[in-house]
Amino acid sequence: MSPDETLQALGDVEHPGDSATWTNEAGTVRLVVEVHHDEDASINDYESDGRISHYVSHRDGHDPRPEGFTGRARKLEVDRSGFVWWEPYAEGGWWDGLNVAQQRAEAQRIADLVQSGFVGVSLDRQTKCDQGHWHSEDVASLWGIDSLAGGYMREILVDLLAEVSV
């Protein structure tokens, strides 16, 4: 099989629940890629995304910052779950070099990520037995992915394809 052809067939998945299948010409080997929700991954696992904390609004309108959060922290609106506190990156880091529009865009990316969550990608290499069933031979996966957009899915696939020894 040509790698390009495989990537073409499998690389067009992006959201949890998406899947794609590629079967070789002889009909004896197939690859199934699936995108999953990654419930275990959190923004707080990755220093590069800053830190979030649940937002608690008090009746008197006093909304204290979470412990350890500084004056740099922002309240981000997240559609379904209301607000979260977000502390951007360490002081003096690249965040401070962003202009207002860039900071707003980055804050929006984080808000979107809080809402949609992280994803995982699995690749299952299956072979067909004499009775015509597909049996899983090897599975590789990658988790804690913030976005599969912008060609990243293909990069992941290249790695996963190497792992299931296609």
Ligand SMILES: [Zn+2]
């Ligand atoms: Zn069988």
